[in-house]
Amino acid sequence: MQFLKVHGAGNDFILLPDLQDAHPLTSGVVRALCRPHLGLGADGVIRVAPPRKHVHADVFMDYWNADGEVAEMCGNGVRCVAKYLADRDPAGGDVVTVDTRAGVKTVHVSRDAHGRVERARVDMGPPLVGKVDEPLEVDGDTVRITTLSMGNPHAVLMVDDVASVPLADIGAGIGGHEAFPEGSNVEVVQIMDRRTLRGRIWERGVGETMASGTGAAAMAVAAAVLGMAERQVTATLPGGDLDIDWTDATLWVTGPAVEVATGNLDETWLTSIR
Structure with missing residues (x-):
């Protein structure tokens, strides 16, 4: 299973692409992944899945905190999701819509000279x-x-x-x-x-x-x-x-979105913690 290590202003995540919705998360898997030294270490896990309630969105952000509990929303995480999608579809435009447990978030990305997303602006909705x-x-x-x-x-x-x-x-x-x-x-x-x-x-x-x-x-x-x-x-x-x-x-939040690394989870290790 592929993973990406990403962060927004140092708030770091393990991003798991799952556009076929084939790998639902569990609390145990999330805790193991986020654990420093024995896992990858992170503040949370983001599974990028097909949209759920809001089917017009590009993807659903299935976000879990490091303690293995589901969370409603993550402002830094949603920027990282937008970067993941926009970097892999540069012809797809500079606006990404992300379905979350707190509603759909519209994200406007800004690219560097090489076309890679470096910052993003998120419509968070009114407080x-x-x-x-x-x-x-x-x-x-x-x-x-x-x-x-x-x-x-x-x-x-x-x-x-x-x-x-x-x-x-x-x-x-x-x-x-x-x-x-x-x-x-x-x-x-x-x-x-x-x-x-x-x-x-x-x-x-x-x-x-x-x-x-x-x-x-x-x-x-x-x-x-x-x-x-x-x-x-x-x-x-x-x-x-x-x-x-x-x-x-509404309220807008603008900040960086950084991809640090990509890799694959070891299937034997992953099976042992499920």
């Missing part, structure tokens, strides 16, 4: 804002969070210095809080200026990641609704920058 600057008691301390959905749940915490935040503890405390029965992704955000945010992301089912497309979008929305930033910002994350443009109609 659904929940509670704004809401107090939440976590492990005896009170923090103030803004909650919203980008097709998946987010809780955003504004801080003075992202580097000093014990994100493993805060992320687990907020993300696993009873206020979020299904769990939540957690972002900590430092305002650099009204058009620049610095952030770190704790991803549900993964832990801290170098970037997240939906997480960067959540950071931007929270900063805007709190009056701390404009609706068009750059989110600087450990893995690189993502550009966010929140319009009246």
